[in-house]
Amino acid sequence: MTNIADRIENLGSALEPSARLRRLGIGRGAAWLILIAILVVSLFPFWWALRTGLSTNGNLFAGDQSLLPVGYTDNNFERVLGTASEAEILESLGRENTGSFDFLQSLKVSVIVATAITVGQVLFSAMAAYAFARLKFWGRDKLFFLFLSGLMIPPIFTLIPNLVLVKNLGWLNSYPGIIAPFFFMTPFAVFFLRQFFLGISREVEEAALLDGAGNFRTFFGIIVPMSAAPIATLSILTYITAWNEFLWPLVVARAPERQPLTVALGQFTAQQPGTSPDWSGLMAGTLLAALPIIVIFLIFGRKVVDSIGFSGIK
Amino acid sequence: MATVELEELTKIYPGGVKAVDAMSLSIDDGEFVVFVGPSGCGKSTALRMVAGLEEISEGVLRIGGNEMTKVHPRQRDIAMVFQNYALYPHLTVRKNIAYPLKLAKVPKVEMQERVQRTAEVLQLSEYLDRKPGALSGGQRQRVAMGRAIVREPSVFLMDEPLSNLDAKLRVYMRSEISRIQRELGVTTIYVTHDQVEAMTMGDRVAVLKGGVLQQADKPSVLYSEPANLFVAGFIGSPAMNLFESSIQVEEQSIRVRVGQQSVDLPLEYLDQFPALRSYDGERLVCGIRPDDVYDAALNPGLVQRLQGDVALLEKLGSEIVAHLDVGVRRFESAGADETEDELGTGFIGRFRPQSEARAGDRMEVALDVSAMHFFDLATGEAIRS
Numbered sequence: 001m002t003n004i005a006d007r008i009e010n011l012g013s014a015l016e017p018s019a020r021l022r023r024l025g026i027g028r029g030a031a032w033l034i035l036i037a038i039l040v041v042s043l044f045p046f047w048w049a050l051r052t053g054l055s056t057n058g059n060l061f062a063g064d065q066s067l068l069p070v071g072y073t074d075n076n077f078e079r080v081l082g083t084a085s086e087a088e089i090l091e092s093l094g095r096e097n098t099g100s101f102d103f104l105q106s107l108k109v110s111v112i113v114a115t116a117i118t119v120g121q122v123l124f125s126a127m128a129a130y131a132f133a134r135l136k137f138w139g140r141d142k143l144f145f146l147f148l149s150g151l152m153i154p155p156i157f158t159l160i161p162n163l164v165l166v167k168n169l170g171w172l173n174s175y176p177g178i179i180a181p182f183f184f185m186t187p188f189a190v191f192f193l194r195q196f197f198l199g200i201s202r203e204v205e206e207a208a209l210l211d212g213a214g215n216f217r218t219f220f221g222i223i224v225p226m227s228a229a230p231i232a233t234l235s236i237l238t239y240i241t242a243w244n245e246f247l248w249p250l251v252v253a254r255a256p257e258r259q260p261l262t263v264a265l266g267q268f269t270a271q272q273p274g275t276s277p278d279w280s281g282l283m284a285g286t287l288l289a290a291l292p293i294i295v296i297f298l299i300f301g302r303k304v305v306d307s308i309g310f311s312g313i314k
Numbered sequence: 315m316a317t318v319e320l321e322e323l324t325k326i327y328p329g330g331v332k333a334v335d336a337m338s339l340s341i342d343d344g345e346f347v348v349f350v351g352p353s354g355c356g357k358s359t360a361l362r363m364v365a366g367l368e369e370i371s372e373g374v375l376r377i378g379g380n381e382m383t384k385v386h387p388r389q390r391d392i393a394m395v396f397q398n399y400a401l402y403p404h405l406t407v408r409k410n411i412a413y414p415l416k417l418a419k420v421p422k423v424e425m426q427e428r429v430q431r432t433a434e435v436l437q438l439s440e441y442l443d444r445k446p447g448a449l450s451g452g453q454r455q456r457v458a459m460g461r462a463i464v465r466e467p468s469v470f471l472m473d474e475p476l477s478n479l480d481a482k483l484r485v486y487m488r489s490e491i492s493r494i495q496r497e498l499g500v501t502t503i504y505v506t507h508d509q510v511e512a513m514t515m516g517d518r519v520a521v522l523k524g525g526v527l528q529q530a531d532k533p534s535v536l537y538s539e540p541a542n543l544f545v546a547g548f549i550g551s552p553a554m555n556l557f558e559s560s561i562q563v564e565e566q567s568i569r570v571r572v573g574q575q576s577v578d579l580p581l582e583y584l585d586q587f588p589a590l591r592s593y594d595g596e597r598l599v600c601g602i603r604p605d606d607v608y609d610a611a612l613n614p615g616l617v618q619r620l621q622g623d624v625a626l627l628e629k630l631g632s633e634i635v636a637h638l639d640v641g642v643r644r645f646e647s648a649g650a651d652e653t654e655d656e657l658g659t660g661f662i663g664r665f666r667p668q669s670e671a672r673a674g675d676r677m678e679v680a681l682d683v684s685a686m687h688f689f690d691l692a693t694g695e696a697i698r699s
Binding site: 204208210211213217225228 | 366367393394398401402403404413461
């Protein structure tokens with residue numbers, strides 16, 4: 001007994017409050033340091049873009065590596081939005097404007113394309129995922145794994161065949177042409193939602209069936225509302241991906257009025273003889289182009305994070 | 315309201331597994347029938363076949379005299395209550411209950427009236443605008459009942475609806491379901507693995523084992539006249555004492571061997587069960603319920619007695635459950651609740667709380683031999699004719 005009591009006492013002294021606090025303090029300090037480092041690494045590019053966007057081109061190349069804007073100006077943002085006067089352009093760019101685009105038109109294209117892709121992809125992926133999760137048909141699982149193997153095909157492989165198809169359909173420089181390859185579904189979206197649907201109690205669907213609902217009503221009336229969180233997550237991820245898509249619209253949308261922001265921003269990288277790229281314009285445009293997505297993420301970010309860890313309904 | 319007839323109903327899963335084997339049962343209009351049996355006995359599969367959630371491999375199902383074997387679940391006019399409630403989590407209680415009416419395109423005013431009436435019957439009126447997530451287990455169960463009741467179906471099907479509730483609530487809901495069923499008079503099939511639920515709720519209880527219907531009868535008949543060893547071992551808690559034995563028909567009595575000891579049955583027993591005579595000198599299985607095993611000291615009137623060592627006493631207040639070693643091993647009837655007798659002493663008695671029996675002592679127990687059961691050793695069938 002004495003021995004045990006001694007051991008308990010020793011254990012207590014080994015973990016006396018100050019030692020525990022010290023250990024906790026070191027651990028927490030290290031965690032904070034790592035988090036701050038990750039935060040700096042993540043946010044620094046945004047700051048650098050903002051710093052560049054608020055600088056004049058001429059001063060940028062003067063070699064000042066300050067963290068703050070060099071020769072502060074907001075003309076670059078006005079230039080991107082098309083509200084800057086010739087004098088302001090000359091001031092910020094240091095020369096005449098050689099490359100410009102209609103920001104609002106490209107914003108409109110980006111919104112239409114990203115929205116259409118999101119609606120189509122989420123709708124059809126959800127329907128396919130439900131079929132793969134619940135409906136009984138011959139070869140269902142084999143078909144699913146075949147479909148899933150599409151994840152392993154690099155998108156670049158399908159670029160040329162899709163381009164030929166879209167060209168033959170006469171859809172170059174059109175919304176259908178930009179949207180079509182992404183409209184229906186992606187293996188990831190189907191996989192993501194199927195996993196969730198598998199976790200929904202089968203009894204709920206059976207209850208709906210006995211209550212008089214068919215497959216479509218069960219899906220739209222019961223399953224979709226029950227899956228609001230993962231569907232919202234998928235929608236946001238799809239929207240962001242569609243918004244950021246660059247290569248495909250670059251290939252099919254040569255006409256300026258059909259170029260989404262990602263492609264249209266390329267105007268700023270076009271280098272005229274004897275001039276350098278318009279970095280400050282590009283950064284201002286990039287920030288403005290990223291703004292809608294940043295806002296969406298700020299509003300729904302918590303939901304996305306929660307939903308990615310969501311495993312099913314009890 | 316309708317009759318339900320199961321005629322040779324069989325379910326064979328891909329791969330050849332027979333979950334339900336030629337089950338035949340006729341359920342009267344308004345009757346409350348309970349399917350009971352151990353896990354995997356096919357009771358839920360049988361219920362799901364009636365619901366239309368499982369395809370019927372062979373046999374015929376009739377509801378209200380109409381063949382429903384291949385009819386879509388929606389058109390069977392049945393309502394089902396599920397084990398996990400199966401409520402729609404995004405809808406309020408009101409909308410959950412109203413959902414089947416909405417699909418049936420019932421006029422709005424009538425729908426509201428029926429939902430209100432149902433909520434009153436189930437004492438859910440104050441929760442109508444809550445979502446299922448904000449309800450307790452018992453309330454959720456009542457909502458599931460409400461969704462079934464509101465449709466006014468011909469048949470209620472209930473698949474272990476109380477198994478997720480705590481013991482106290484289960485007892486309450488048991489009486490509630492019985493009350494509601496009696497009030498509505500709707501034919502009901504209720505599945506459970508809990509024999510207490512089965513015995514207390516059902517007008518009739520159908521005992522299943524390995525997909526085969528063993529016996530379907532009133533609870534009292536199942537208890538007092540089990541058709542075979544399985545039913546004898548399954549119904550009743552603690553389970554019936556079953557042990558291998560032999561009988562000898564003598565001039566004055568029938569001698570029943572209990573290990574190295576014996577008890578005597580009056581010869582009149584043979585008048586009641588003449589088939590027993592053919593087992594004279596043969597091995598068979600003898601059974602006696604713990605309720606018919608008494609502390610001899612408290613029951614001087616009973617003369618048939620056995621000596622036994624007390625292995626364990628469970629003092630429950632209202633009674634004492636005594637585990638005794640009388641020199642026999644429990645006969646293993648497959649499917650019976652083996653946990654009842656983990657000590658393997660083979661013999662349990664239920665004594666009055668006044669009993670002075672002590673663990674470790676040797677004592678005398680008295681048997682009400684008129685309540686003895688005999689079963690064929692090979693077939694397990696009760697020797698009754």
